[in-house]
Amino acid sequence: MRDVFQQELHEVQERLVEIAELVEVSIENAVTAFTKSDVGVAEDVIENDVRIDELTLALDELAINILALQQPVARDLRIVVSALRISSSLERMGDMAEHIAQLARYRFPERAVPKGLKSTFAEMGRLDVEIARSLTRLLRTQDIALANQIRDEDDKVDELHASVFDKLLSERWKGEATATVDATLASRYHERFADHAVSIAKKVQYLATGDWAGADDVHA
Amino acid sequence: MRDVFQQELHEVQERLVEIAELVEVSIENAVTAFTKSDVGVAEDVIENDVRIDELTLALDELAINILALQQPVARDLRIVVSALRISSSLERMGDMAEHIAQLARYRFPERAVPKGLKSTFAEMGRLDVEIARSLTRLLRTQDIALANQIRDEDDKVDELHASVFDKLLSERWKGEATATVDATLASRYHERFADHAVSIAKKVQYLATGDWAGADDVHA
Structure with a gap:
């Protein structure tokens, strides 16, 4: 019975990695679609x-x-409940990538990235891709150093997110309303993508350290 | 043992209602703060x-x-897992209300609601408050008619959300970048608030009908 359970837990972990890999592909393509206006x-x-x-x-x-058949308790139960939450966050990361890609579609054949913000979004996109890669590795290896790395990368995304608004709200911003709307939404999607990764990283970290309260922080 | 379990399930339900009531207060106040620029x-x-x-x-x-102590199965297990998901959505609804309120704070003493969109946001706010009230009643009474009502109200919010972008992207829009950013974010927060309510309504509906796949629709 325990062997079956360990095998099932392993299956859960493998499937989380599989989903994370797809999210990684999604964000890579979303960033390409958005920065290069590639509708395909x-x-x-x-x-x-x-x-x-x-x-x-x-x-x-x-x-x-x-949960129904193995009725896990203690740490095993936390693993299964965490898996439910991690899958939900991965699914939202996929949605954010989709939203970014859709901005490229809406604006085609125009560029979706507003003038004056190209380097900012290039950097935000690069960070989101990096975060997705770190996250897949974290889920595969449980190497907690990657959780800290994701947190640091998220801090940089947050700074860039704030800088987008500083630019949009400055006197010097001459973009049209379309550019302002796109920049606002794109920046928010990039930032939320990173937030979800931090939320997952905290859960993995908890499972390694037993610090549930921290892992369950709703302000990930 | 079963009695204790039923009592605990009841406790879960009561606590969900309690959180939903607080979310209701939050969105009422957020709508007031946003539409009336009331920083307090x-x-x-x-x-x-x-x-x-x-x-x-x-x-x-x-x-x-x-889950650990009662090890519920079948429908009881679904109820507990659903409660975890419902609480997560309620928490996000609270966040959306907070984001709306923060827009009022950022712009004070200016009005946060952009000119030309006052009636649209008044209506979106009214609908979000209505949705929050229906949701509390749904969680309290499990009256499935309320789930359909929430879905209808969400459809109206979606239409208004689309109309905000139509306006922002039209030739006639003369708002400054600040107004464009605020309208974009506010509209998104109002729309996400309603989305989360629909997601919860689907879960409650599932529990009444046993249609798990529909309840678990990730595109609520």
């Missing part, structure tokens, strides 16, 4: 999100079956 | 959110303890 790649992100949603639903069902 | 009320929302977060954390701990 934007379509890939939208298709990929359907798959992410399916896998999330299947993983949730697996986790609930484990 | 905005502060109330921010304080109230700390309480919502604490209650959410406590409810999650209760739900996890129930």
